[in-house]
Amino acid sequence: MMNMKKLIRATAMTGVTLVAMGTSPLAHAESPSSTGKAVAYAAGCPGDGRIARNHTCTSLSSGALFHQKFTNDKASTSYKKTGGSGIKARLGFNRAGTNHWSGWFSQGGGTTKSYTWSGVTYCSSTVGLLQVSGQQTYQTPLATCTS
Numbered sequence: 001m002m003n004m005k006k007l008i009r010a011t012a013m014t015g016v017t018l019v020a021m022g023t024s025p026l027a028h029a030e031s032p033s034s035t036g037k038a039v040a041y042a043a044g045c046p047g048d049g050r051i052a053r054n055h056t057c058t059s060l061s062s063g064a065l066f067h068q069k070f071t072n073d074k075a076s077t078s079y080k081k082t083g084g085s086g087i088k089a090r091l092g093f094n095r096a097g098t099n100h101w102s103g104w105f106s107q108g109g110g111t112t113k114s115y116t117w118s119g120v121t122y123c124s125s126t127v128g129l130l131q132v133s134g135q136q137t138y139q140t141p142l143a144t145c146t147s
Contacts, residue, residue, distance in 0.1 A: 049141040056128065056140040062109070067093060067128020067140040075120035077102075077128040077140075080112045091115040092129035094139070099129065 045057035045064050054069040062084030069075045077091040086108045092101040092115075102115035120126065128140035 054122065054143045054145055056143045058128075058138060058140045060138060065128055065130045065138055065140055067126065067143050069120060069122055069126060069143055069145075071122050073120055073122060074116055074118050075126060076114055076116040077130070078112055078114040079107070079130050081107050081109050083109045087135075088133040089113075090131050092131065093117065093120070094127045094129060095120065095124055101129075101131070104133070
């Protein structure tokens with residue numbers, strides 16, 4: 001009888017674990033770095049574009065754009081390019097109507113480019129930007145400390 005109870009409990013726990021794994025969003029980030037250093041991301045992003053507080057993303061046809069703020073007043077925008085032709089682009093963010101940009105770079109498929117800025121207040125509302133030469137500027141949803 002005791003072995004049967006253990007078997008039932010183990011089966012139930014396995015089911016709970018599998019259900020929890022099945023409801024995880026497709027995108028995730030590694031643990032944020034306390035230094036504000038950009039981290040690697042899985043391809044794609046949740047439907048609402050919100051990974052966590054102050055961490056947003058946008059799925060694009062050839063990758064995903066991520067924007068994150070850190071408690072040490074740093075912000076990072078990253079573009080994970082999963083395919084398509086090479087591009088010339090720059091990363092940025094917008095705060096209070098003002099854009100802040102990295103320099104221009106070239107990027108091919110299967111690579112991630114990131115840029116980190118200092119002096120970005122954690123609770124200021126910001127939007128991550130990706131400007132692609134000859135195309136348009138893409139953006140993430142608003143990153144705030146309240147949602």
